[in-house]
Amino acid sequence: MAITGPFELDWTQENLEAVRRTNVKKYNAEFHSQSALEGVLELRAAQHVQPEEIEGIRIDIFDVAYHIIGGGEEGNKQRVRSKEEADHSLPYMVAVALLDGDVSPAQYRPERIVREDVQSLLHKVTILPNEELSKRFPNEMPCHIQITLKDGRELSIEKQDYEGFYTRPMSWEKAVAKFERLAALFTDATQRAAIVETVAHLETKEVEQLTELLGASFTRTH
Secondary structure (H helix, E strand, O other): OOOOOOOOOOHHHOOOHHHHHOOOOOOOOOHHHHHHHHHHHHHHHHHOOOHHHEEEEEEEEOHHHHHHHOOOOOOOOOOOOOHHHHOOOHHHHHHHHHHHOOOOHHHHOHHHHOOHHHHHHHOOEEEEEOHHHHHHOOOOOOEEEEEEEOOOOEEEEEEOOOOOOOOOOOOHHHHHHHHHHHHOOOOOHHHHHHHHHHHHOHHHOOHHHHHHHHHHHHHHOO
16 A cells, blocks of 8 residues: 555544454455355355355455456456465455355465366356445445256355354354464474463563564474
């Protein structure tokens, strides 16, 4: 982000409460995809959706998401051959979520991206901007998901946020579980426990204590 030109802040009208609007990503995916991915995975679990039964997937979403990850201003999102393309392609992320039941680093491995199952399914995903949903962003992260099956059934879900959005914060326990899952390949249990303990009591710690722990983990992996 770049800011140019003169501007003024009225600090009598500002406070530090913006931290209460902090959002945490639930999935290893571009921020604006989070509610759509949660919705797709909820449908998958509740309706036992089998990818081979899918005729088409339509997602109506707010314009910012459409332009960044849905095929708007940033172009075709159904041509995906690299991690950089995959993690900014809502069609890819939706398809791989339906196939694998997760969107984590494993879903961005080169061999996963190019497999026929996900390459075929992502072309069945249509992303459309919706004016009414756009008006609700950024106070919400709304979307409407509809999956049409080959037998004619239509499965749908509406989302206004996701677990991790400021209106529905992720619990400490789930945040720790996410950290454990992502850090397990690069640290041992003792290191992870020390990092969790330090972050949990960060207001009583020196920054150096945390950076030393993180640095030890980095050194271990290189």
